[in-house]
Structures are given as C-alpha cells and as structure tokens.
Amino acid sequence: MESQPVVVQYAYFFLKATGITLVLSALSLLTGSAIGFLFSLLRISENRALSTLTLVYAEVFRGSPLLVQLFLVYFGLPIVFHLDVSAFTTVAVSMILYTAGYMTEIFRAAIQAVDRGQWDASYSIGMTYTQALCKVVIPQAMRIAVPPTLGQFISILKDSSLASIIGFMELTKAGMAVRARTSNTLFAFAIVTCLYFMICYSLSIASRRVELRLKKT
Amino acid sequence: MPILRTENVNKHFDKLHVLKNISFSVEQAETLVILGPSGSGKSTLLRCLNQLERVDSGTIYFEERPLSYERKAIYRNRRNFGMIFQSFNLFPQKTALENVTLGPMTVARVSRAEAEREARVLLEKVKLTDKAHAYPAKLSGGQQQRVAIARALAMRPKVLLFDEPTSALDPETIGDVLEVMRRLAQERTTMIVVTHELGFAREIAERIIFMDIGEIIEEGPSQELLTRPKSARLTAFLDAVLHK
Numbered sequence: 202m203e204s205q206p207v208v209v210q211y212a213y214f215f216l217k218a219t220g221i222t223l224v225l226s227a228l229s230l231l232t233g234s235a236i237g238f239l240f241s242l243l244r245i246s247e248n249r250a251l252s253t254l255t256l257v258y259a260e261v262f263r264g265s266p267l268l269v270q271l272f273l274v275y276f277g278l279p280i281v282f283h284l285d286v287s288a289f290t291t292v293a294v295s296m297i298l299y300t301a302g303y304m305t306e307i308f309r310a311a312i313q314a315v316d317r318g319q320w321d322a323s324y325s326i327g328m329t330y331t332q333a334l335c336k337v338v339i340p341q342a343m344r345i346a347v348p349p350t351l352g353q354f355i356s357i358l359k360d361s362s363l364a365s366i367i368g369f370m371e372l373t374k375a376g377m378a379v380r381a382r383t384s385n386t387l388f389a390f391a392i393v394t395c396l397y398f399m400i401c402y403s404l405s406i407a408s409r410r411v412e413l414r415l416k417k418t
Numbered sequence: 419m420p421i422l423r424t425e426n427v428n429k430h431f432d433k434l435h436v437l438k439n440i441s442f443s444v445e446q447a448e449t450l451v452i453l454g455p456s457g458s459g460k461s462t463l464l465r466c467l468n469q470l471e472r473v474d475s476g477t478i479y480f481e482e483r484p485l486s487y488e489r490k491a492i493y494r495n496r497r498n499f500g501m502i503f504q505s506f507n508l509f510p511q512k513t514a515l516e517n518v519t520l521g522p523m524t525v526a527r528v529s530r531a532e533a534e535r536e537a538r539v540l541l542e543k544v545k546l547t548d549k550a551h552a553y554p555a556k557l558s559g560g561q562q563q564r565v566a567i568a569r570a571l572a573m574r575p576k577v578l579l580f581d582e583p584t585s586a587l588d589p590e591t592i593g594d595v596l597e598v599m600r601r602l603a604q605e606r607t608t609m610i611v612v613t614h615e616l617g618f619a620r621e622i623a624e625r626i627i628f629m630d631i632g633e634i635i636e637e638g639p640s641q642e643l644l645t646r647p648k649s650a651r652l653t654a655f656l657d658a659v660l661h662k
Contacts, residue, residue, distance in 0.1 A: 318507035321470055322566075325501035326521035326573050329493055336524055340511055 208392070211379050218375030219396050225289075225371060226358040229296035233357075234350065236297070237304025242334075244309045255305060262302025268363045271295045275367050288369040296357060296364075303353050311346035312338060344415050351408035355401050362397075372396060419482060421446045421608055422467065422577060427476035429462055436462050438632040440476070444577070447606035451619040451640065454629035455655060460612040461504075463629070464579045467610070468499035497525070500570030504582040506562040508554040514541065514565045515550040521573045533572075540568040544598050560591025564598055578602065580611040616659055620644050628652045 240258065243251040262270070274295045278284045286294075315338045323333035365374035376393035380386050420443035429437035436459045444450050452460045465471040467478060469485065469492045478485045485495055508517050518537035522528040528536075541547050544564035554562050563583055570578060580599070584592045596618050603609060603622045613619065619626055623640040628649075636643060636652050647653045 316507070318503060318505055319509065321465075321501070321503065322507035322509070322569075324470060324496060325468060325499065325503075326569065327493060327497040327525040328521070332524050336520065337509055344511075 208388075211383075211392075214379065215372075215375055215392055215396065218370060218372045219400070221370065222358065222361055222372040223400065225293060225296065225364070226354065226361050228293060229300045229357050229361075230350075230354050232297045233300025234304045236301035237306075238308050240301065240305040241308030241312060244305060245312055259302045259305040262299050263306065267295065267299050267360050268366065270299055271363055271367060274298075288364075288367055291367060292361075292364040292369045292371075296361060299360075300353065300357050303356075304350070307346055307349045307353065308342065311342040311349075314345050315341045347415060348408055348412045351404060351411065355404050355408075358401060358404070359397060419446075420444055420479075421481060422610075423479040423482070424467075425477045425479070427463075427466060427478065428474045429459075429466060429471065430474055431462075436632050437466070437473070440632075440634060442627055442634060442637065444608060444610060447608055448625065449603045449607075449609045449611065449623050451623035451626045452610065452612045452629060453614070453616075453619065453626055453652075453655070455658075457631070458629040459632040460629055461581050464501070464581050464610065464612060467577075467579060468496050468501055470501075497573055498576045499579055500573060500575035500577070501579045502563065502566050502570055502581065502583045504585050506554070506559070506566045506586075508562050508565055508569070510554050513551045513553055514546060514557070514568075517554070517565055518568045518572045521569065526573065537568070537572060540571050541565075543571075543601075544568050545594070558591050559587045560594045563587065563591075563595045567595075567598055567602075577608045577610065580609065580613065582612050582614070584613065584615060614659060616644065616656070628655065630655070 240255040244255040244259070246252055271292065274286075275291045278286050278291070312334075319337050319341065320333055323337045328336070361371055362373035364371050365377060368374070370378070372393055376389045379392075380389035383389065423441075423443040425441050427437055427440040428435070438459075440459075440463060452463065454460050462471060466473050469487070472487060480495060480498055485491070508514075509520065512520065515534065515537050518540055519530070519533040522533040522536065523530060538547070538550065541550055544567055546561060546564055546568070549557060549561060549565075554565070557565065567583075583599070584595055587595065592615075596615065599609070599611070599618070600622055611618075611623070619640055626638065626640045626643045627634055628636040628643065628647075628651075630651050636647065636649050643652070644656065647656060
C-alpha cells in the first residue's frame with residue numbers, strides 16, 4: 202500500500218466521492234425539476250395568488266446564495282423544528298429547493314416561448330386550456346427547455362461543492378481530506394478539478410449535441 | 419334566419435379602437451369576403467366570432483342565440499367554427515394526419531381508428547393523401563395550409579373562418595389553396611374569408627364587406643361592390659390592390 206503512488210492509493214476514495222456528487226446533483230435536478238415544473242404551471246395560471254406565490258419563491262431562491270440557504274437549513278431546521286437532520290438531508294433539501302427556483306423559471310420561459318398561434322389553433326378546434334397545454338404546448342416547451350436544463354445540471358453540479366463547508370463528504374470535501382492526509386495541496390485539488398471538469402465538459406458536449414438535434418427537427 | 423349576426427360590436431386594444439359598432443350577418447351556406455387594408459380590424463373581427471378575443475360591447479348571435487362568455491360556453495361555441503390562420507399554426511411535432519386527428523380524438527372523443535379514417539378522407543379532399551405522415555416542416559406553405567383546412571373540417575364546424583389564408587404563401591402554391599376553398603364554397607359551406615385575393619372574392623363570394631380603420635365602410639353583392647364602389651376609400655383600396 203505504502204509503496205503505491207498516491208493517485209492509486211486514493212483512486213477509490215475519489216471515485217466514490219465523485220459518485221456522491223453525481224447522485225446528489227442528479228437528485229437535485231430531478232426533484233427540483235418536478236417541483237419547478239409544477240410551480241411553472243401555477244406561475245402562468247390565472248390564479249393571482251398562486252402565480253405571485255411561485256414568482257416570489259423563484260425570486261427568493263434564485264436571489265440568494267446557495268451557501269447561505271445551506272446555512273439556513275443546516276442551522277435553522279434544528280432550531281425551528283427541533284429536527285436533527287443529517288448532513289446529506291441538509292444538503293439535498295437545500296439543493297432541491299434552490300434548483301426548483303431555477304427550474305420554475307426555465308419551464309415558465311419555455312412554455313411562454315411556444316408560439317401564441319399554437320394556443321389559437323388548439324382553441325379553434327375546441328380544446329380547453331388544459332387540453333391545449335398538455336397536448337400541444339407542453340410537448341413543444343419541453344424541447345425548448347432541454348438545453349437550459351442541462352446548463353442547470355452543470356451549474357448545480359459545481360455548486361454542490363459548497364456542501365463541503367458543512368462537512369458533507371462529496372468531491373470537494375474529499376479533496377480537502379486527501380490534502381490533509383498527504384499534505385499535498387496541489388495534487389489533491391488538481392485531481393478534484395480534473396474530475397469536475399471531465400463531468401461538466403461531457404455534459405456540455407451532450408448539451409450541444411442535443412441542441413443540434415433539436416434544431417434539425 | 420342568419421346563422422351568424424353581430425350587433426354593434428366594439429373592441430379596443432388599450433386606447434386603440436379596433437372595431438367600431440360592427441353589425442353584419444351571414445346566411446347559412448353563404449361565402450362572405452371581408453376586404454380592407456391592414457390594420458382595419460378584419461382579423462380581430464374573425465377572432466371575436468370564435469371568442470379568441472372578447473368584445474368590449476355589443477352582441478354576437480350564433481343561430482340567433484347570443485354568445486355567452488362563461489368558460490364552458492366559450493369552449494362549446496368554438497366548435498361551431500373552424501379557423502384557418504395566415505401562418506397555418508400547424509402542430510409542428512405532429513404529422514399531417516395527427517394534426518387532423520388531434521381535435522376529434524381529444525375534444526370529440528372519437529376513437530383513433532375512426533378519427534384516422536375520417537382524416538384520410540379529408541386529406542384526400544385537400545389532395546394530400548401522399549403527405550399523411552409528413553411533418554409540417556417538410557411541407558410547402560400551400561400544403562401546410564391545406565392540412566390546416568383539413569384539421570378545421572375534422573371538427574365538422576358550421577362556419578369556416580379564413581384569416582388571410584394565402585397571404586403568407588408563395589404565388590405558385592396559392593392556387594391549390596384557393597382551389598380547395600372554391601370547392602368548399604361550391605359544397606355550400608358557410609365561409610367568412612378575410613383576403614386580398616380580389617379574383618377569389620369576385621368569383622366565389624356572394625357578398626363583400628369592406629372595412630377600414632375598424633368600421634364597415636361598404637357592403638354588398640361582390641360583383642357590384644368590386645365594379646362600382648361607392649365610397650372613395652374602397653375605390654382607393656381597389657386601385658391600390660390592383661396596381662400592386
């Protein structure tokens with residue numbers, strides 16, 4: 202063990218942390234998207250109260266730093282609800298709420314980017330608001346929303362590094378741990394940077410491909 | 419008894435008075451053409467008829483019953499009308515056939531098999547049998563507009579509203595669309611057509627309404643109105659269109 206190079210020694214550790222970062226980010230994106238999608242529908246609805254409420258939600262969660270929100274959940278939940286939550290729950294809840302704010306706006310913009318004429322045409326053949334929305338507008342809005350959603354994924358993946366500050370063992374925290382163990386700062390964070398970059402760059406390439414394919418059809 | 423009638427209809431967009439005391443009627447099986455320069459309120463008038471827009475005052479009667487603006491009544495009333503748009507507004511993610519079947523399947527709850535059978539008959543009527551499985555992006559403007567006509571007909575409306583159906587088309591594809599409209603008129607379909615095609619108006623329309631700046635300026639049998647315009651504004655409009 203001692204004779205092996207450090208890269209090999211810590212390979213498993215880094216990979217595991219990368220996995221956690223990926224799972225955490227994917228979970229935030231999926232759950233955040235589900236909430237954001239629902240909120241976007243309320244946001245464009247004629248119900249003033251629900252529309253305003255979701256607007257305020259999106260503005261608040263997009264208008265404050267994730268780190269501060271993380272602190273709020275981490276220190277706030279135990280005080281207000283006497284809940285003793287794990288680091289993972291804290292991080293996941295914060296990231297989901299934060300992503301939901303962005304996804305609300307991404308979906309709202311996508312729905313409103315669908316040509317007005319599509320509503321006119323749907324209504325003219327007798328469709329109700331819900332039918333026009335579900336059968337005609339949302340399928341088109343989803344395509345519009347794909348590129349910004351992938352962008353959001355990249356963004357939340359990088360932001361998940363903030364979880365290290367409250368001690369959650371994801372990729373950045375793993376880098377800190379290896380640095381402490383080996384006293385080799387440059388080595389630890391060079392590896393971490395490479396791993397983040399490899400994931401984000403692949404996502405970025407995927408996003409560009411998807412965009413090209415959507416443009417064609 | 420007119421199938422459709424409006425009484426002193428007014429409509430504003432903010433401070434702009436786009437429809438001023440519009441009163442007119444359409445008889446069953448009639449083809450009525452609405453002429454007028456851009457911005458005269460023709461499209462808005464059509465959109466008020468199937469309640470895509472709400473009138474500020476005045477009443478629209480369909481089969482002598484005033485239109486209600488209660489949500490469900492609006493949905494029900496729209497089924498009396500089929501609308502054809504200047505920019506086609508086909509559903510881009512659906513094939514020609516699916517564009518035609520979507521209404522019957524979701525609104526009229528017709529089975530897929532039945533809807534497709536009828537859609538094929540309609541696509542044949544607009545001479546697009548071979549394009550049934552093509553997506554709108556692969557069709558020419560004229561073909562898209564004919565799919566749009568088939569889509570409107572699939573709901574079996576009582577009145578067809580055409581909002582400048584040929585204005586966005588290349589000259590070589592206009593003919594096919596006008597041909598379909600001519601056939602519909604011959605089959606005694608009730609049609610209200612906003613258009614700049616004077617030839618079509620003269621040949622097909624029984625009656626013409628000329629609008630300018632939100633008002634009906636002149637109204638009468640098509641031959642008479644086109645050959646002997648009474649108002650200076652219609653004379654000027656006809657000159658401008660003919661010498662374009």
